[in-house]
Amino acid sequence: MTRSVRTRECDAIGELIAWYVNGTLDPAGCARVEAHTSACERCRITLAMETRVAEAMRAPADNVEHSPHAGWQKMLARLDAEEEAGVPRPVRRAAARRKFNWPVAMGIAVAVQAAAIVVLAIALVQGRQQAEAPRYRTLSNVDATLAARGSLVRIAFDATVDERTVRALAQRVEGRVLAGPSPENVYTFVFDDADSAAQIEDRVRALRREPHVLLVEPVVLGPADASG
Amino acid sequence: MSSPRFHPDSSPSSADEPALLARVAEGDRESFRRLYVHYHRRLHRFLMRITREPHVCEEIINDTMMVVWRHAGDFRGDSQVSTWIMGIAYRRALKTLQRNRTARAQPIMVMPDPAAGHVTLDALVNGAEMHDWVGAALDRLSPEHRLVLELAYFMGLSCEEIASIAGCPVGTVKTRMFYGRERLRDALQAVALPRGEAAT
Numbered sequence: 001m002t003r004s005v006r007t008r009e010c011d012a013i014g015e016l017i018a019w020y021v022n023g024t025l026d027p028a029g030c031a032r033v034e035a036h037t038s039a040c041e042r043c044r045i046t047l048a049m050e051t052r053v054a055e056a057m058r059a060p061a062d063n064v065e066h067s068p069h070a071g072w073q074k075m076l077a078r079l080d081a082e083e084e085a086g087v088p089r090p091v092r093r094a095a096a097r098r099k100f101n102w103p104v105a106m107g108i109a110v111a112v113q114a115a116a117i118v119v120l121a122i123a124l125v126q127g128r129q130q131a132e133a134p135r136y137r138t139l140s141n142v143d144a145t146l147a148a149r150g151s152l153v154r155i156a157f158d159a160t161v162d163e164r165t166v167r168a169l170a171q172r173v174e175g176r177v178l179a180g181p182s183p184e185n186v187y188t189f190v191f192d193d194a195d196s197a198a199q200i201e202d203r204v205r206a207l208r209r210e211p212h213v214l215l216v217e218p219v220v221l222g223p224a225d226a227s228g
Numbered sequence: 229m230s231s232p233r234f235h236p237d238s239s240p241s242s243a244d245e246p247a248l249l250a251r252v253a254e255g256d257r258e259s260f261r262r263l264y265v266h267y268h269r270r271l272h273r274f275l276m277r278i279t280r281e282p283h284v285c286e287e288i289i290n291d292t293m294m295v296v297w298r299h300a301g302d303f304r305g306d307s308q309v310s311t312w313i314m315g316i317a318y319r320r321a322l323k324t325l326q327r328n329r330t331a332r333a334q335p336i337m338v339m340p341d342p343a344a345g346h347v348t349l350d351a352l353v354n355g356a357e358m359h360d361w362v363g364a365a366l367d368r369l370s371p372e373h374r375l376v377l378e379l380a381y382f383m384g385l386s387c388e389e390i391a392s393i394a395g396c397p398v399g400t401v402k403t404r405m406f407y408g409r410e411r412l413r414d415a416l417q418a419v420a421l422p423r424g425e426a427a428t
Contacts, residue, residue, distance in 0.1 A: 018405050024386035053412065054381040056362040068268030071286050072261060075293060079257065089255055089298065215261075 009036055013043050021050045069158070069214045076208055076216075080201075150193040151200045152178065152219035153207070156186045161212045169210065173203045188219070245309035253301035264293050267310075271317050277378060278321045288324065292317045307392050314383075315393045318375065325371035357420070365415035373408030376401060 013036045019025040020033045037044045153175070157166060163181065170177045170189050180187030191200055200218065207216045251259035271292060275285045295316045303312055366374055379390045387405070391398045 015402055015406055018380055018409060019387055022380045022384050022386075024380075024384070024389075049413070050409065052358055053362055053416075056358045057366075057378070057381040058384075059359050066269070066272050066282075068265045068272075071268060071289055072264055074286070075264060075290050076257075078290065078294060079297070 006042065007040075010040060010043055013037070013040075014046065017043070017047055017050050021047070021054045072215075073208050073213065077205065080205055080208075151191045151195065151197075153189045153191070153200070153204060154186060154215075154217045154219050155189060155207055155213055156184060156215040157181075158212045158214055159185055161185065165212075169207075173206055175203065246303075246305055249296075249300050249303055249309055252297060253303075260293075260297055263296065267293070267313055270310075271313075274314075274378065274383060275317065275321060277382060278375075279324055284324070288317070288320045292320055311389060311392045315395060318379075318393050322371050322375060325374060361416055361420040362412075364419040365412055368415040368418075369408060369411050372404055373411055376404040377408050377412060380405060 013033055016025055016029050016033050020030055025033070033047070037047050155166075163177075166180070166187050167177055170187075173189070174195075175189040175191045178188045178190040191203065204216050204218055207213055245263070248259050248263055252263060268289060271289045272285060275288050276282070279285045279288065292313065296313055303309065307315075366377065369377070375394070376390060379385045379393065380387075385393070387398055387401050391401045394401065
């Protein structure tokens with residue numbers, strides 16, 4: 001039977017049609033839409049129209065996959081800038097509201113402080129012996145990095161970058177290639193152990209601005225084998 | 229030997245996301261990178277439809293993720309992480325649409341009920357340029373109507389999910405969808421058919 005007069009059921013179906021078309025309507029609602037549209041031409045036309053609109057909206061404007069890496073590098077630069085400007089990270093407010101308890105917190109703070117003093121004292125006494133021990137490992141050349149003296153930075157390049165370009169870049173940022181490439185085109189750079197942590201951070205930021213660099217991560221910031 | 233911390237393609241499942249977000253709240257950049265990479269594609273697809281400009285789209289993604297970085301500790305698990313992040317992106321997209329609408333406001337020419345004019349509707353439904361027409365017609369909707377349609381038809385979200393993202397009652401989403409579809413139908417006829425033919 002074909003109906004052309006708008007009924008109350010048409011109005012009810014009109015509210016369900018969008019959710020039927022996008023596949024999120026519950027089974028009872030789907031059955032109701034199907035039963036009604038099989039009998040009502042007006043609503044059947046509306047359903048056909050909505051289906052076409054949804055298809056047109058879902059059709060991709062292009063098939064280009066957009067890489068997140070350029071955006072991530074910009075995000076890292078923002079995080080670095082915030083850190084540099086001393087912008088404090090917000091604390092976990094919800095948890096803090098529920099759990100904060102002054103007497104307990106003070107007790108913990110005193111205990112942590114005492115423990116820190118003990119650890120620092122031990123570290124001062126044993127510092128010289130421990131300073132010679134290797135403290136890091138890296139991607140593809142474990143021996144080289146264990147023997148290295150200086151600050152290590154790990155850099156992931158995109159697949160278009162060759163070793164010669166990487167070595168030129170290392171020279172430009174006053175470092176040298178210690179290890180790499182790994183299968184993922186990751187290299188480890190080493191910087192002179194005379195360089196300060198701030199200088200290393202400057203170079204990390206410079207590396208992050210390079211167009212083919214996907215990720216830059218300091219492995220050891222500051223002189224790795226400082227003999228304090 | 230490959231680094232245990234660099235897995236550009238590993239995607240967290242939705243069950244992993246609360247734990248990942250908890251680590252982000254503690255300032256763990258690697259967890260934040262994983263979350264960023266995981267959400268970038270989805271946010272890019274959604275926001276490119278709204279902005280149509282890659283650099284603006286990237287800017288909104290980073291603004292959205294900056295809010296995630298700074299407020300990860302405020303997430304209490306009342307909703308899914310994806311709903312929370314999409315909610316932040318939704319508010320940014322709404323602002324962008326409101327700004328753009330002020331810049332290029334166009335009145336919608338109200339047309340007769342399409343069910344009453346089958347020739348007109350057939351031309352519309354079967355038109356090869358439907359994709360372009362829909363894009364142009366969406367531009368004429370209010371930001372609230374446009375976003376409900378985008379979230380439902382483009383993102384495939386349910387009424388309840390859209391309500392959580394938009395931060396409004398389910399009834400409001402239903403109302404916006406109903407009127408949004410009506411306005412879209414009117415706008416579609418206005419952009420698809422020459423003025424003289426539209427009412428015939």
